[in-house]
Amino acid sequence: MNTVLRHTARRIGTSLLVLFGVSVLIFAIARVIPGDPARVALGPNAKQEQVDQLRAAMFLDEPVVAQYGHFLSGLARGDLGVSLYTNRPVMTDIADFLPATLELVLVSGVMMIAIGLPLGILSARYRGRWPDHVIRVISLLGVSAPAFVWAVVLMLLFAFYLPLFPIAGRLHDSFDIPRVTGFLTIDTAIAGNWAAFGDAWRHLALPAFALALSGIGQAARLTRANMIETYEKPYIEMAQAYGWPEKRIANRYAFKPSLIPSLTIIGLDFAALLGNAFLVEAVFGWPGLSRYGVNVILRKDLNAIVGTVLIISAMFILVNIIVDILTVILNPRIRKADAR
Amino acid sequence: MTLVLNIRDLQLAFKSWSGTSEVLHGISLTIGKGERVALVGESGSGKSVTARIVLGLLQELRGVQISGSVEFQGQDLGAMPDRERRALRGTAMSMIFQDPTSSLNPVFKIAPQFQEVLARVTPGISMSATRVRATDLLREVAIAEPERVLDSYPFQLSGGMNQRVMIAMALANRPALLLADEPGTALDVTVQAQTLDLMRALVTDHGTSVLFISHNLGVVREFADRTYVIYRGNIVEEGPTRDVFENPGHPYTRALMAAQPKITGGGLPDLVEGDRHYLEPRFVHEGVA
Ligand SMILES: Nc1ncnc2c1ncn2[C@@H]1O[C@H](COP(=O)(O)OP(=O)(O)O)[C@@H](O)[C@H]1O
Ligand SMILES: [Mg+2]
Secondary structure, three states: OHHHHHHHHHHHHHHHHHHHHHHHHHHHHHHHOOOOHHHHHHOOOOOHHHHHHHHHHOOOOOOHHHHHHHHHHHHHOOOOOEOOOOOOEHHHHHHHHHHHHHHHHHHHHHHHHHHHHHHHHHHHHOOOOHHHHHHHHHHHHHHHOOHHHHHHHHHHHHHHHOOOOOOOOOOOOOOOOOOOOOOHHHHHHHHOOHHHHHHHHHHHHHHHHHHHHHHHHHHHHHHHHHHHHHHOOHHHHHHHHOOOOHHHHHHHHHHHHHHHHHHHHHHHHHHHHHHHHHHHHHHOOOOOHHHHHHHHHHOOOHHHHHHHHHHHHHHHHHHHHHHHHHHHHHOHHHHHHHHO | OOEEEEEEEEEEEEEEOOEEEEEEEEEEEEEEOOOEEEEEOOOOOOHHHHHHHHHOOHHHOOOEEEEEEEEEOOEEHHHOOHHHHHHHEOOOEEEEOOOHHHHOOOOOOHHHHHHHHHHOOOOOOOHHHHHHHHHHHHHHOOOOOHHHHHOOOHHHOOHHHHHHHHHHHHHHOOOOEEEEEOOOOOOOHHHHHHHHHHHHHHHHHHOOEEEEEEOOHHHHHHHOOEEEEEEOOEEEEEEEHHHHHHOOOOHHHHHHHHOHHHOOOOOOOOOOOOOHHHHOOOOOOOOOO
8 A cells, every 4th residue: 555655646746747837838828819808808998098907907017927926826825816707716716616517527427437337347248249239339329429419419308308307507496505515416415405405416417427428438348348358368268267157257357457458548538528528518508617617718818717727637637646546556566566 | 987077079160250160070088087198289289179178168159069978977068058067167177277377367366366266166255264275275285385375466476386376276176177288388397397296296196187288298298197199180099108108109199209309499390291191090999980
């Protein structure tokens, strides 16, 4: 375990460096985009003095390097500046919108793993027989269309024609749930309001599944391919020759060696959910960070853009760190080699 | 004499989209109780498939055509339901493979793999019971620190050590028949010789019958009571090992022996390919025309 801890510390260190690089990049790009943010914020009718005043307040009249200095010292205090779009601190906006996105992405990621991996295992175990054929068609469907197409299709099928699920939003208006974590599935449970709890999950189901579908397909296909390769290995033949139960061979002795090479890609798929969430949130009217992000980009709201991108990058990096640690935990070769 | 294994006129063909390829052309082979029998022949001659048929592994593949009969302890495997045939694996018969290190799962320690092996006769055996039993079994194969080995991954152990682990696993449930498919060929010569000595001592102790598959005549000579020579899916010669070596009757056996010192290098000397005499057996099975 000691190795895992050391590995984690090292990864967090390098990740902070990456995050620093990202912040410089985003900061620079946001300032290179043509158009005067102060002018955009105040509208075409504002007087030039007003615009100049705002520019001074935002340090836009100073050199870019100095601007970055202001940004960093703010960041150290947990201050990302004020959004010109909402007129609130960017931190407050992010704290408001991020939980909705996180809730969607996390549930979607759990679906991807909890459905995709078992499908892949079954497919490999029954290779060439009907369960394999059915699963391969499902996975192919999953990867063959982007998440927003599935969002529209699922919404039409299961919210419109067959009204099994709500069409949009996170919770029915009639519920008033005090905000604790911002995760409605948790807050409703804390409030002890089980009707609202069920309602929150019903709202979450379709967007999360639509978002997960291509990941499910990817994970199933990848797991199948890696497991079929593993099934050719002498140690699987040995397990079969010794009469170990087929189910145990599949779920344990063939699955674990196959998971290690899949892990990095599954991690990337997980991170990709964040990007795809932009469009799924738009389709389902999901009040998350993605919608906020699109709006602030369209309005050239500098502070908000930088803040949003920084948070999303941080989550990407976090997913990567987790995948890295899992790989070390799962792969004894790396773990033992590191220990030396 | 009661036969542990009795193979009669076994034929095997693989069917694929490109046609049928016949691999075994009716081989017959018997192993008595406690007997060590070798099956020798060059690579591709059909040794491994024979062992896999005995284990019932090949029968589960698609496009496999098998005829003839394989009796194990008097029971016809072909007439047995799949479930009963599988029940024999790892209990009444077991197998040792060519490369011990790649035959053990790389991402699990030895202990849980041993647990699966023992669970075949003691379903649901606990880890602590596994360790007690496995420690004894590993001592049997002259492993001095069984605890350390149980807590190791295969890649942390030497090839010879893994081979001892394999032998311990193969004999753990006291099988009646051990199939050894070129055991230790992947190891270096001295280690191979050591582990084979160990294996011979153990099977002699336990009265285990062995089908010993090899292309290495030197090793066969040391190990086997009786030897079958297989050439292109036909048994071409059979007899007590000493006789086969001292007085090889079939031209293929003679070629095999002439080639022995350089079998890993240059391979077999030129044979008169297509010579019909090559496929004519030098002996006749009792009861087989
Ligand atoms: N699953 C399979 N499908 C098709 N051909 C096979 C299969 N397994 C073995 N063979 C063929 O059967 C022949 C005998 O193989 P094998 O028994 O492995 O030889 P060896 O004597 O070296 O152990 C070879 O020509 C091989 O190509
Ligand atoms: Mg072979």
